[in-house]
Amino acid sequence: MAATVETPAAGTRAGESRPSASPSLFSPIRLGRMQLPHRVVMAPLTRSRARQPGNVPSPLNACYYTQRASAALIVSEATQVSMQGQGYAWTPGIHSQEQVQGWRLVTDAVHAAGGRIFLQLWHVGRISHPSLQPDFMPPIAPSAVKPQGKAFIENDLGEGELVPFVTPRALQLEEMPYLVRQYERGARNALKAGFDGVEVHGANGYLLDQFLCSGTNRRTDEYGGTPERRARLLLEVVDAVAAVWGADAMGVRLSPLSQYNDIRDDDPLATFTYAVRELNARGLAYLHLVNPAASAIERGAPPEPAALQMLERLRETWKGLLVLAGGFDARSAEQWIREGRADLIAFGRKFIANPDLPARLRDEAGLNGDDPATYYGGGQKGYTDYLSLAQQRGDVPKECVDESWR
């Protein structure tokens, strides 16, 4: 594990993870076993550029992450823990030996550049399609509730295509331990691949969120009904991953109030307060929230009352480090850190377009704009060809190996 320093951050008392002094976006912070130089995190970002066949990370992916190694912490793109866990064309996995070796290229390169990287462990549940599943089987879910919207698959011509979701198969109670084992294997493989830790993807309408939220979970067994039962799978997965990594080398991502991937909950305050209270008891390195106030922040408007209430409740319930993502710029990130509403800020789209984002935020330099047309799939274009400040001033960009990505 690279870049771990065993000294408490300025303003942090030994044995207490949340800093007490008034911090800024650029004050150092201790996160689990690691000392971070600042608080600008790279959010997990699916880019659908794993090598094919086999969804294997490649030297091109290593180049992309290395360019972004000045992040306080990189959270990798969501990475399926099993073939069944895949929901989009060309996303990387962490279930085969080849994938472990591919990820090793990434972690070694990021560490050589002085960075730190966690792997985001992912199972999409119903947000998939038979063409992405083993033997064209239907995707699995807590209940047979079809999502609105479309899946991103590879068509017969080898191109990306959006096709309507199908009705998923509801999991049998007997299958539940095997799902937990998929995450556990992913966690073990992430350890072998040289990551500094892992983040359990409990957000954005994927499997764990589908169990957590009442709109997608109609079960009447011990995995459905009350918040306690709906949070059971999430907590079982967290415990299995913690047994591999230690709780202080892992985080969990949740997205309260989000409707992304057709998710909804009848009583989100009760559901998420329960889940976060349980997670709090486990001593994780951090909780990562997709900010329910993201769109308001982005517009420069005050957050909606429900979003504010959720944020305040979860900040109060969660005693450890809080990472918030969604809609931030340099000013709002600084303000939210100073006001103690978050400990670290994760940036998504701005990190896609600005490999040296922390330096640009610190120096109040201009930002490159991101191009949504090149988010998913393809090679270097819109991936490793965004320039750093130094390159914009004349430095020659380092060559990335652009071996065929499929």
Ligand SMILES: Cc1cc2nc3c(=O)[nH]c(=O)nc-3n(C[C@H](O)[C@H](O)[C@H](O)COP(=O)(O)O)c2cc1C
């Ligand atoms: C292209 C793209 C891919 C994303 N992939 C993931 C992902 O793999 N896992 C995840 O938890 N969130 C994912 N997100 C959400 C981001 O992590 C982040 O929460 C979101 O972009 C809001 O932050 P921003 O306003 O700074 O972009 C993705 C977002 C974008 C734009």
